[in-house]
Amino acid sequence: MKQIEEGTLLWKPDNQRINQSNLVHYMKWLEDKKGLPLEDYQSLWEWSVNELETFWETIWDYFDIQSATPYESILSKHTMPGAKWFEGATINYSEHIFRNYAEDKTAVIHTSELRPETSAITWKELYHDTAALQKTLKHLGVEKGDRVVAYIPNIYESIVSFLATASIGAIWSSASPDFGKQSVIDRFKQIEPKVMITVDGYCYGGKNFDRTEVIQEIQAELTSLEATIGIPYLNAGHHFEELKDVTLWRDAIHDATSPLTFEHVNFNDPLWILFSSGTTGKPKPIVQSQGGILLEHLKALTFHTDLHEDDRFFWFTTTGWMMWNYLVSGLLTGSAIILYDGNPVYPDKKMLWKLAEETKMTIFGTSASYITACMKDGFSPGKAFNLKHLKNISSTGSPLPPEGFKWCYDHVKEDLWIASVSGGTDVCTAFILGAPTLPVYAGELQCRGLGAKIESFDERGQSKIDAVGELVLTEPFPSMPIYFWNDEDGSRMHDSYFDMYPEIWRHGDYLKITDRGTCIIYGRSDATINRGGIRIGTSEIYRAVDQIKEIADSLIVDIPLSTGDSFVPLFVMMKDGQQLTEAIIKSVKNQIRTQCSPRHVPTDIIVVSDLPRTLNGKKLEIPVKKILMGQSMENVANKGSLSNPDSLYYFEQFAKEKMPSKS
Numbered sequence: 001m002k003q004i005e006e007g008t009l010l011w012k013p014d015n016q017r018i019n020q021s022n023l024v025h026y027m028k029w030l031e032d033k034k035g036l037p038l039e040d041y042q043s044l045w046e047w048s049v050n051e052l053e054t055f056w057e058t059i060w061d062y063f064d065i066q067s068a069t070p071y072e073s074i075l076s077k078h079t080m081p082g083a084k085w086f087e088g089a090t091i092n093y094s095e096h097i098f099r100n101y102a103e104d105k106t107a108v109i110h111t112s113e114l115r116p117e118t119s120a121i122t123w124k125e126l127y128h129d130t131a132a133l134q135k136t137l138k139h140l141g142v143e144k145g146d147r148v149v150a151y152i153p154n155i156y157e158s159i160v161s162f163l164a165t166a167s168i169g170a171i172w173s174s175a176s177p178d179f180g181k182q183s184v185i186d187r188f189k190q191i192e193p194k195v196m197i198t199v200d201g202y203c204y205g206g207k208n209f210d211r212t213e214v215i216q217e218i219q220a221e222l223t224s225l226e227a228t229i230g231i232p233y234l235n236a237g238h239h240f241e242e243l244k245d246v247t248l249w250r251d252a253i254h255d256a257t258s259p260l261t262f263e264h265v266n267f268n269d270p271l272w273i274l275f276s277s278g279t280t281g282k283p284k285p286i287v288q289s290q291g292g293i294l295l296e297h298l299k300a301l302t303f304h305t306d307l308h309e310d311d312r313f314f315w316f317t318t319t320g321w322m323m324w325n326y327l328v329s330g331l332l333t334g335s336a337i338i339l340y341d342g343n344p345v346y347p348d349k350k351m352l353w354k355l356a357e358e359t360k361m362t363i364f365g366t367s368a369s370y371i372t373a374c375m376k377d378g379f380s381p382g383k384a385f386n387l388k389h390l391k392n393i394s395s396t397g398s399p400l401p402p403e404g405f406k407w408c409y410d411h412v413k414e415d416l417w418i419a420s421v422s423g424g425t426d427v428c429t430a431f432i433l434g435a436p437t438l439p440v441y442a443g444e445l446q447c448r449g450l451g452a453k454i455e456s457f458d459e460r461g462q463s464k465i466d467a468v469g470e471l472v473l474t475e476p477f478p479s480m481p482i483y484f485w486n487d488e489d490g491s492r493m494h495d496s497y498f499d500m501y502p503e504i505w506r507h508g509d510y511l512k513i514t515d516r517g518t519c520i521i522y523g524r525s526d527a528t529i530n531r532g533g534i535r536i537g538t539s540e541i542y543r544a545v546d547q548i549k550e551i552a553d554s555l556i557v558d559i560p561l562s563t564g565d566s567f568v569p570l571f572v573m574m575k576d577g578q579q580l581t582e583a584i585i586k587s588v589k590n591q592i593r594t595q596c597s598p599r600h601v602p603t604d605i606i607v608v609s610d611l612p613r614t615l616n617g618k619k620l621e622i623p624v625k626k627i628l629m630g631q632s633m634e635n636v637a638n639k640g641s642l643s644n645p646d647s648l649y650y651f652e653q654f655a656k657e658k659m660p661s662k663s
Contacts, residue, residue, distance in 0.1 A: 004402045006443040006520070010409055013417065013436060021436040023303045029062060041435050041447060042517050049453035052078070052475055056085070056295065056451060063298045066099070067091050068264040075476060079503050081493060083476035084268050086291055092262040093271055093290045094130070094167035096298075100309075100334035101127060107331060109312065109359050110156045113203040113342035114233060118358055120336075121156060126163075131260035132253040133164035133229075140195055140227045140247070144169030144263050147273070149193040150319065151177055151184060151215060153202050153341040157231050157249060158319055159328060161197045162272075166290070169263035172272040173285075176320035177202045180595035181214045183540055185221045186282045187275045191485050192224035198243075201234030204598075205343040208234055216242055267291030268482055274322055276425040276528075283540070284496060285485035288428055292478035296429050297329035299450060305363060305394065305419075306436040307333040312389070314338035315365030316352060320597075321534055322425040323365070323396065349374050353381040360389040367397035367532050368420070371404045372564035380411040387413055394419045396430060397532055399521045401564045402442035420445050422509065422521045426497070427479045432471075432511075432519045444518040452477055454519075456511045461501050464513075468522055471511035472504050480505065522560070527621035529558045529568060531599040538621060544595035545570070548587050550578040555611050556602060557625040559659070567660050569628075570602035573611055580607045606654075610647040612637070620648075627651045628659060 018024060027044060030036040038044045048055040053074040060071075072088035100107075101123045108121040142148060148165040152158045152174060165172045173191060175184045177199060188196075196219065201210040211234075219225055230240035231249040240246040271290040275283040301307045313330040314337070317323040330337040338359050344352050344366075356364055371393075374381070381387065393408055393416060400420040408418050419434025422445060431452040438446045448454045456469035463474075473480075484493045500506045510522035529536050538556050545554045552573040559567040570588070574580060589601045612620040626636040633652050637645075 004406045004442050006402050007514075008402065008406075008442040009439055010405055010442055011416065011418070011440040013438070017417075018437045021306050022308070023306070023435060023437055026062060026303060030058065033061075034058060041438055045448055045450060045517070048450040049475060052451065052453075056478065059295055059299050059451070060086070063295075063302075065089075065091065065294070066095060067267075071267065078475060080473075080476055080480070080505055081490065081498060083480075085289075085295075085476075085478050086267040089267040089291060090264040091267055091291050091294065092167065092169070092264050093294050094163045094260075095262040096294055097163060097331045098123075098127060098130075098260065100331065102334075106336045108156055108159055108337055108339065110339040111355065112153070112155060112340060113206065113346070115155075118355075119156075126160065127260060128256040129160045129253045130163045130167065131258060132256040133160055134167050134260060135255055135258050136229070136247060136252040137164055137168060137170070137195065140245075142168055142170050142195055144265060145270075146170045146195075147191045147193040148172055148195045148197065149188045149191070150174040151196065151198040151211070151218070152231065152319055153177055153199060153233070154318055154324060154339050155199075155231075155233065155341050156339065157197075158324075159337075159339070160253070161229075162328060166271060167260060167262050169265040169269065169290075171270045171287075173274070174319040174324070175275075176318035176597075177209070177211050178204065178318070179320055179597050180544070180593075181217050182543065182595050183283075183536075183597065184218050186540070187285070188218070189221055190282065190285050191273055193222060194224060195227045195229065196222070196225055196244075197229045197231070198240075199231045199233035200238040200240065203234065203342065205346045210234060212238070212240075212242065219244055265290055270482065272325065273485055274325070274425050274428060284492065286426060286481045287483050287485055288479055289482045292480070292482070293325075293329070293428060294332070296427075296477070296479040297326065298332050300429050300431075300433065301326075301330055301333050304421075304430070304433045304435060304449060306392070307335045307363065309334040311335040311362045312338055312359055313363045313365070314340070314356070314359070314361050315394070316340060316344050316367070316370065317365075318534070322428045325428055326430075327365070344370055345373065349377050350379065350381070350384060353385050353387070356381075356387055356390060357385040362389050363392045363394060364390060365394045365396075368395050368400040368404060368564040369398065369532050369566075371395055371400060371408065375404060375407040375411075382412045390416070392417045392419060392434075394421055394434065396421045396423075397534075398530060398560060398564060398566065400443070401562055404564055405440065405442045422519075424507065426481065426507070427477060429479050431473075431477070432521070441518055444514065444520055447517055448513070448519065454511075454513075456513050457501060457504070457506075461504070466512065466515055468510050468512045470500070470525060471507040471509040471521075472501060473507065474504055477505075525622075527557060527625060529556060529600055531558075531566070531568065534597065534599050536596055536600050540596050541570070541592060541600065544591040545572070545588055547591050547595075548584060550575055550584050551588070553611055555619050555621060555624060557621055557628060559625060559628050561660065566603075568600075568603045570605045571608045571611065571624075572605060573609070574607055580605065608647075608650055610644055610650075612647040612651075613644060623648070624651050628655045630655060
């Protein structure tokens with residue numbers, strides 16, 4: 001496809017779309033109810049971050065948040081970490097979901113490779129199944145604060161399981177069944193679950209994967225586990241006899257005679273635990289609050305995704321990615337959510353577009369890599385399928401290149417709102433995103449989210465416009481982690497976000513804010529591997545590679561390319577006398593595929609004679625990444641701090657001679 005200049009104006013909303021948007025409704029409400037006339041989005045954003053307490057109080061009022069007790073303050077302090085929101089309030093996330101109950105209205109649409117028939121679930125069915133599962137969980141002894149974990153795909157049962165868990169005030173955590181055994185153990189073992197909900201296997205790309213032995217091995221490590229709820233997904237006749245104290249799904253949702261009840265918890269009590277891997281150590285167990293997620297998701301999905309009650313909201317995701325949690329929150333707006341479990345390009349890349357036609361999808365959430373893959377295939381979804389209901393394509397996981405924006409307008413639909421968004425597991429939302437009232441420029445994210453004081457900092461902590469810097473939040477944000485699990489002194493959370501700029505959240509992305517308020521993301525500023533929006537720490541990759549006896553050591557980096565793809569080389573040091581054979585390459589890929597996930601198999605495996613290290617033995621992942629992205633060796637590494645500085649020369653030559661084309 002012909003290159004398009006970044007910043008090219010591609011689309012403007014018409015007056016009808018603007019005036020029918022939730023954002024304009026809110027702005028009129030602010031003027032009528034609060035006496036706040038605001039001219040445009042930029043002035044609204046500036047007010048929302050400069051008058052932080054007032055803004056979030058209006059969100060509470062606008063959405064009529066139900067609390068069993070009144071809040072005593074809106075924000076305890078403006079310094080981070082440790083700021084608390086709406087102390088004194090007691091709420092329940094699931095209760096706000098079921099405020100949208102409308103007996104025969106569709107709540108969930110779901111399909112998968114194993115269940116190819118698209119099925120629609122009404123609010124009545126969702127309510128009954130959630131009430132029945134709540135009763136089962138209580139019978140199994142689950143109480144407020146207990147952990148319920150799920151090894152489950154993105155299927156209807158996952159929604160019921162989460163809503164029932166949250167209704168009790170218990171804490172949810174999930175992993176996709178394509179995660180390798182050790183990755184799941186490293187996550188779930190940290191949080192000591194009482195109950196595990198699991199499938200027996202899954203289907204991906206037309207192949208079945210039985211996970212029963214893996215589940216047994218996982219459960220053997222979870223000494224806190226008391227009971228299992230088994231979903232015979234791969235094999236309808238599976239009974240899970242080999243697992244701990246099993247209740248089959250059909251029995252778990254059989255008794256819906258009791259009404260669904262809601263345990264009110266403190267606003268800042270946990271809703272779920274998400275895992276985001278850094279470059280070292282075990283995955284970080286990020287705890288987010290019932291109230292913070294409730295307010296942020298209502299705001300983001302209502303104003304920035306513009307969800308209405310008649311919308312059908314889809315995002316391609318697994319239960320191991322925070323976008324699943326975000327998708328579930330679509331129910332807060334009364335819209336229907338669409339679930340798909342399987343390979344998005346099986347049997348070909350037309351599959352999700354076919355799903356869009358069949359389900360009358362209005363919001364199509366996907367990744368930049370999927371859009372660019374469709375673009376490279378050279379087909380036109382708009383010609384092949386009836387997409388008259390589609391009004392928005394949202395993209396995340398990595399920056400969508402300008403050509404990806406243009407392809408959507410040329411080959412999907414001319415009158416289309418494209419929203420490339422950015423946020424992350426750490427806040428379980430997008431905080432740079434779209435607005436239905438703003439124009440779309442190629443390669444640019446439309447706006448900073450309301451209530452999110454995002455700035456771009458240079459190395460000295462100075463805020464910059466039209467310059468690439470570190471993405472930071474300079475004011476508290478409701479969906480920030482309340483803490484990390486088992487991080488009693490808060491040191492792990494401090495080191496993750498607040499070590500570079502005191503009391504300022506550093507997110508780990510490179511950002512430029514333009515003079516018109518749009519944003520451009522230039523990829524991660526840390527060494528996390530990000531494939532298709534699924535992040536994994538390098539330590540997990542190394543753990544898998546270390547099982548290959550012929551390899552002495554390894555280093556992996558993720559290099560974003562302007563095409564929307566990424567180049568992920570794994571550099572390996574072989575043990576004395578060993579050669580990198582095809583058999584060893586196959587073993588390495590298999591280890592990563594099974595121990596981590598299929599998404600994180602490296603692009604290439606390359607033999608090196610030495611890997612750069614600091615004097616205390618730490619591998620230099622970030623400097624290597626910067627060198628491969630074209631920065632000079634002198635600017636990214638202090639040779640005096642290295643035990644083997646000459647090892648960097650190899651990567652400098654690699655950057656000049658062997659890096660894939662960026663166009």
